[in-house]
Amino acid sequence: MAQLTVRTDNDLKDHLQNLARQERKSTSDVVRSLLRHYVQDRDRGAALRALWERMRQRAEEAGAERRR
Numbered sequence: 018m019a020q021l022t023v024r025t026d027n028d029l030k031d032h033l034q035n036l037a038r039q040e041r042k043s044t045s046d047v048v049r050s051l052l053r054h055y056v057q058d059r060d061r062g063a064a065l066r067a068l069w070e071r072m073r074q075r076a077e078e079a080g081a082e083r084r085r
Contacts, residue, residue, distance in 0.1 A: 023048070030044075033047065033048075
């Protein structure tokens, strides 16, 4: 796994640590999740692939329901 160094002010860091602790997560887990969502939200190709996959799953589910 790659390492990324980010500089931020102490107040924001402390707030992040407190919130992560409340959720029983590490700050690294929270930041990884935020980065993943940031990239996914802005990667139109990935968004379209995810949309097509959801549509395919729903079509399969609808087809299975019709066969009952």
